[in-house]
Amino acid sequence: xxxxxxxxxxxxxxxxxxxxxxxxxxxxxxxxxxxxxxxxxxxxxxxxxxxxxxxxxxxxxxxxxxxxxxxxxxxxxxxxxxxxxxxxxxxxxxxxxxxxxxxxxxxxxxxxxxxxxxxxxxxxxxxxxxxxxxxxxxxxxxxxxxxxxxxxxxxxxxxxxxxxxxxxxxxxxxxxxxxxxxxxxxxxxxxxxxxxxxxxxxxxxxxxxxxxxxxxxx
Amino acid sequence: xxxxxxxxxxxxxxxxxxxxxxxxxxxxxxxxxxxxxxxxxxxxxxxxxxxxxxxxxxxxxxxxxxxxxxxxxxxxxxxxxxxxxxxxxxxxxxxxxxxxxxxxxxxxxxxxxxxxxxxxxxxxxxxxxxxxxxxxxxxxxxxxxxxxxxxxxxxxxxxxxxxxxxxxxxxxxxxxxxxxxxxxxxxxxxxxxxxxxxxxxxxxxxxxxxxxxxxxxxxxxxxxxxxxxxxxxxxxxxxxxxxxxxxxxxxxxxxxxxxxxxxxxxxxxxxxxxxxxxxxxxxxxxxxxxxxxxxxxxxxxxxxxxxxxxxxxxxxxxxxxxxxxxxxxxxxxxxxxxxxxxxxxxxxxxxxxxxxxxxxxxxxxxxxxxxxxxxxxxxxxxxxxxxxxxxx
Numbered sequence: 001x002x003x004x005x006x007x008x009x010x011x012x013x014x015x016x017x018x019x020x021x022x023x024x025x026x027x028x029x030x031x032x033x034x035x036x037x038x039x040x041x042x043x044x045x046x047x048x049x050x051x052x053x054x055x056x057x058x059x060x061x062x063x064x065x066x067x068x069x070x071x072x073x074x075x076x077x078x079x080x081x082x083x084x085x086x087x088x089x090x091x092x093x094x095x096x097x098x099x100x101x102x103x104x105x106x107x108x109x110x111x112x113x114x115x116x117x118x119x120x121x122x123x124x125x126x127x128x129x130x131x132x133x134x135x136x137x138x139x140x141x142x143x144x145x146x147x148x149x150x151x152x153x154x155x156x157x158x159x160x161x162x163x164x165x166x167x168x169x170x171x172x173x174x175x176x177x178x179x180x181x182x183x184x185x186x187x188x189x190x191x192x193x194x195x196x197x198x199x200x201x202x203x204x205x206x207x208x209x210x211x212x213x214x215x216x217x218x
Numbered sequence: 219x220x221x222x223x224x225x226x227x228x229x230x231x232x233x234x235x236x237x238x239x240x241x242x243x244x245x246x247x248x249x250x251x252x253x254x255x256x257x258x259x260x261x262x263x264x265x266x267x268x269x270x271x272x273x274x275x276x277x278x279x280x281x282x283x284x285x286x287x288x289x290x291x292x293x294x295x296x297x298x299x300x301x302x303x304x305x306x307x308x309x310x311x312x313x314x315x316x317x318x319x320x321x322x323x324x325x326x327x328x329x330x331x332x333x334x335x336x337x338x339x340x341x342x343x344x345x346x347x348x349x350x351x352x353x354x355x356x357x358x359x360x361x362x363x364x365x366x367x368x369x370x371x372x373x374x375x376x377x378x379x380x381x382x383x384x385x386x387x388x389x390x391x392x393x394x395x396x397x398x399x400x401x402x403x404x405x406x407x408x409x410x411x412x413x414x415x416x417x418x419x420x421x422x423x424x425x426x427x428x429x430x431x432x433x434x435x436x437x438x439x440x441x442x443x444x445x446x447x448x449x450x451x452x453x454x455x456x457x458x459x460x461x462x463x464x465x466x467x468x469x470x471x472x473x474x475x476x477x478x479x480x481x482x483x484x485x486x487x488x489x490x491x492x493x494x495x496x497x498x499x500x501x502x503x504x505x506x507x508x509x510x511x512x513x514x515x516x517x518x519x520x521x522x523x524x525x526x527x528x529x530x531x532x533x534x535x536x537x538x539x540x541x542x543x544x545x546x547x548x549x550x551x552x553x554x555x556x557x558x559x560x561x562x563x564x565x566x567x568x569x570x571x572x573x574x575x576x577x578x579x580x581x582x583x584x585x586x587x588x589x590x591x592x593x594x595x596x597x598x599x600x601x602x603x604x605x606x607x608x609x610x
């Protein structure tokens with residue numbers, strides 16, 4: 001049998017760990033939405049003294065790799081301090097699962113982002129946050145490193161999909177090095193919007209493909 | 219379930235590909251092992267003439283079945299080629315005409331939609347016809363789009379995802395009233411429902427062997443005599459000069475054989491299994507939505523499409539696969555473009571409803587026991603995934 005998933009992904013898909021809710025959770029975070037086809041909800045219980053994540057549970061709406069990566073994230077984070085847990089990367093999550101198909105790497109990104117958001121929410125709640133940083137090219141690029149090309153499993157910056165980025169009056173325009181009829185054009189476009197639209201000072205995100213730029217020039 | 223236990227294997231993906239009937243395989247083998255010469259003219263050697271007879275016989279069987287002339291059947295490599303030949307062949311043959319608009323429905327197979335998109339790059343104006351929430355063509359919208367610049371209109375008879383059967387007769391009358399050419403893709407309705415080229419009013423009509431328990435790699439295009447169309451594959455004067463290259467003799471003969479042995483009772487058996495499955499799913503599982511025509515007389519017998527609220531389809535498919543049951547989903551996670559089904563979205567569904575959709579497509583080879591096994595396993599899988607879901 002040659003399913004696209006590793007044995008470990010299948011094992012976690014079939015028997016996920018830490019499923020459910022924490023009634024007296026310190027913080028809850030949701031990443032993704034049913035509309036995107038992927039959604040992870042995390043519940044965290046953090047020790048106020050040591051800042052150790054003492055309990056973590058999840059619920060998940062999505063495909064097999066979504067369920068497996070959400071489950072593995074809870075295992076990786078449990079027992080770590082929030083500072084340690086912040087350093088967990090999607091690569092670590094994917095590797096712990098014995099690898100993911102390129103088209104499914106974004107599931108690991110989503111699970112890690114859910115954990116990061118949960119920790120940020122916790123810090124905010126406890127008054128641990130610093131000032132809000134205005135969105136600049138660096139912030140955008142950092143976020144775009146979380147948008148994965150489904151063909152290769154590498155992020156869109158690494159594969160040179162981005163020609164240019166402009167930020168003007170809260171409007172981010174991303175110029176893409178692809179045509180709009182590329183197999184994954186619509187998918188990547190919606191992922192980019194999903195990644196940049198939540199930024200606090202961003203009003204709109206525009207993604208322009210090569211052929212659309214040509215049209216505009218005409 | 220332990221590995222040593224043998225799983226029941228339930229194949230429910232017959233809107234994608236079907237089991238080839240054993241007698242068809244046997245029939246084809248004759249053309250692999252004995253009559254393997256290239257099909258050639260009557261002035262050829264005897265083996266070549268015998269091969270040609272096999273091809274001719276298939277022309278006869280299919281022409282009889284759809285009420286056409288034998289010379290109006292063009293064998294191709296499958297429905298995708300038939301649809302490509304239709305759009306590109308008609309466009310190519312009518313380049314000098316004033317008509318430059320092509321209208322197709324928004325729920326067509328990609329072989330129609332992507333061909334149309336390609337033609338739009340070559341100067342053709344392409345318009346998509348809206349469908350309603352059950353997948354029926356909006357006839358008023360078609361009338362708005364249709365004008366005397368329209369060259370070709372293509373609307374599929376039955377859709378492969380939701381099974382909705384269109385009123386092709388009415389559609390073809392509307393199209394012909396403006397003098398445009400009308401094509402209908404009958405890949406998914408062929409043998410599931412009666413097809414007569416004159417009743418339907420088709421100028422071009424696609425069918426395919428792989429959906430009717432025939433071999434893969436063979437389809438046909440009906441081309442009404444006098445329709446202006448040119449071949450898109452060069453390589454000789456075969457198939458009434460509309461498809462170059464040596465004929466796939468065994469495949470074509472097998473297609474003919476599959477059609478010849480098909481009985482209406484096969485469709486009836488499939489329909490009963492589908493109806494049983496739907497009734498039992500409704501009894502056992504809450505919070506579901508039927509996708510496609512609610513009037514089952516306007517749905518092909520081998521199609522059932524249901525959305526299970528609050529869960530995602532790929533997970534359902536994988537769980538069922540591990541229990542020996544083969545189905546598909548319209549979820550983005552399942553598709554090669556990571557986009558939710560264009561058919562379900564065109565019907566105005568939310569992404570969530572598309573992501574939660576599962577298609578069940580039985581055939582005459584299934585049994586009621588298999589349907590019950592499917593319901594029981596589906597019930598467990600849906601409950602398990604809903605327990606896991608953050609959406610309540």
